[in-house]
Amino acid sequence: MLIQQIVNGITLGSIYALMAIGYAMVFSLLELINFSHGQIFMLGAFLGLYTMRLISGNFIVILGVAVVLTALAGICVERIAVSPLRKKGAPKVSSLITTLSMGIIIENLVLVICGSRFQGFKPPFEVKYFDIYGIRISSLEIVIIALALSLMVVISLFMYKTKYGMAIRGCSQDIETTSLMGVNVNIFIAATFGVGSMLAAAAGILIGYYYNFVEPSMGAIVGMKGFTASVLGGRGMISGGVLGGFVLGILESLGTMVFTAQYRDTIAFTVLILILLFKPDGLLGKRRDK
Amino acid sequence: MAHSLMVKNLSKHFGGLKAVSGISFDIEKCKISGLIGPNGSGKTTTLNMISGFLTPTTGEIHFKDENIAGKRMAEINRMGIARTFQQIRLFPELTCFQNVLAARHSQKGETWWHSILTPKKNETEAKKSRKKALEILDFVGIYEYRNTQARNLSYGNQRKLEIARALATEPKLLLLDEPVAGMNPTEAEAVVVLLRKLRDDGLTAILVEHTMNVVMNICDDIVVLDMGQIIAKGKPMEILANQKVIDAYLGKRGGKGDA
């Protein structure tokens, strides 16, 4: 039973990790938190659903279309809610409020257009179940974990090995200098939001398959948990986000064993508050002496 | 000779970095002491430790017969040490008057529930505080800007406001972190005149400054730091002639002394 929960925890954890990477990328670049990320995740799931209904049931197509459209939405958020404030030099809390507002707008747009009921979302392949040493794993869980891990590897390669990735990382060290060097910082920032949104969209579709449904308010809670994961691992660090995601997923699953399933979300919020209070730099972060 | 402040074996280590290592010096009452040295020598760190912004790694700081090392900034201020900051820290949205009045918050002895239930009770005290704030603004030379928001002041006047606000806490020891940095000679001269007035009225001050002619002009004693340690102490003329000091600023580092 314990191992079963851990498998469940790892599956959810990989979703949280994908979300946490999005938060980490934006934070490392701009030192702000994109509060619409959860709703972007939900948007990705819905776009996947409608792609499946209207275009094709092919998994690659669903993933592709949803990911691209969600990336565009993420860039819109950046253009509307983030960059005007950055240009004005407004305090960071302002962009918290504006991205929060964008999230609410997205959630309610979906609510108004698609309705609030849970909508069925079945994976386009048959889910098989395997029994390994008494642990029941489904092919879906394997796909989720495998896909999430591959995306993380791709992102890491991108950030650490390619020209663009390194430029983005250089950008995050010092935006002023980078822009003075003639690099178009705006494109990097928009791209960061775009890439993060792509990961969120993938996560959304995977979660939709896992639970077999999507509904408009699914974004808020997962958004919070993804954020918790990124803080848990170490804010602003992609590796931190990954670690935090898995740790949170496992903590949650183990917690529901101890406290019952009702407390699932409460556990996540409690972890968030405890981390913020006692180890705000996360598991991997270093204490910076001000 | 009465001492206002005595620093014994003070150190501050940031992980592996030794910003200040085992420095000791005494500050005489009613004198302006200069704390100088090349960039990164630990001057601001020392000031930060004396004022309570940083906790020393080792050492003692004696003020009014107590070791204040490690105490919180607010408490140290209440004991009688005030400071200005290298990068001006004003209350930008508040007026000059309000900035200074804020420093007199504890003078009235009024609690929060008094302000709600009996706001008129302490009106005489309030009047006194307001008058004192205005007098300080006048003394420092920015009385005409009393109703101007701090963020709208010129740079020189903002520095004066910081000094005014620090003075409003009625300190016995004033720590000034580069008070004339970025000022033109006229503005700097005005501050020098002000500091002399204060010293003659009985204030003790420690001045961290890079502008050499101001330091030589106004300091009674000087302590020279380099790489976190004291390399010289004495009167201005002695320091000017001290080879170690000259080396620290010009020779060893290979760069200009006055940053």
Next chain:
Amino acid sequence: MDKTKKFIKKYFLQMLGLIIILVPVISGNSYYYQVATMCGIYCLFTISVNLVTGFTGQLTLGQVAFYAIGAYASTILAMNLSVPVLLAMVLGGLIAAVFGLLIGFPALRLSGVYLGIATLGFAEIVRQASLIWIDLTRGPLGIPGIPRPGIFGYVIDSGFDYFVLILVILTLVYIAVDRLTKSKVGLVFLSIREDETAAESIGINIAFYKVLAFVISAFIAGIAGAFMAHFITYISPSNFTSAESFLVLSMYVLGGPASLPGSIGGAVVLTVASEALRFLQGYRQIFYGVLLITIILFKPDGISGILKINKITAGLPKKLEELNLSSKEGEN
């Protein structure tokens, strides 16, 4: 035309207040009384947010937690322990204030965005607790049949009665907070907001004042919640969702930071708007979202900035002319 504009700007809020009071009284329409009473409740709620965020600089996104605690505490005291309703309301506020104290201390370790998120997390935990702790709160079923307030045997149950009661409470709270924020304490709050380090360097015990701000604002939010409980006579966890937090945040932003008249304006405008736009359902939230973004991007000081009533008067004497040294008379 210019003179009319000036008049409207100067007396906008007084006019608004007058409309809110006169419309229901003249029409006698109980629905208008209800809306006006809700305006009053949200005015309290918004003032509580403004005190801790606008004046003291501590971002709170989860003020609904204290609102909920006040509501549930007062309800349980009145129903299970037979405490007279008005007293239960005050106690509800006090219990919320205790939670304000509990939150205020850990809040000292956080700042800016992280404090906002932590308060959001706390509000969510409170809501979860109200869902899970069924023995105390009846969970998702909520608590119906909440008793109405009574004073000297007279039961307050008509729209007019409730409206008068909320006006009395609002007036008392407004005067109290106004006095507080215009006093030395208000100046201290603002100093903390402007620059904590500088405030500490002039001897201000920022921990005390930050916690104080939390406690007082929690009390006010608690009273608002308690009033709402005994007004609507039914509460459930769905009254205290993050949508409610977002609504109050919008009112605060619309009104403008550190301005009590602004908060009144923001609360009244959005309460009326949300009633008027009730038919829009889901579009309402979109409307609030768009409104918030627009204000923050273009007029970050909200109504108080637009009407130019956001001058900070903390610590200043009643007559600005008094701010002169007698020795300087004749100059300037």
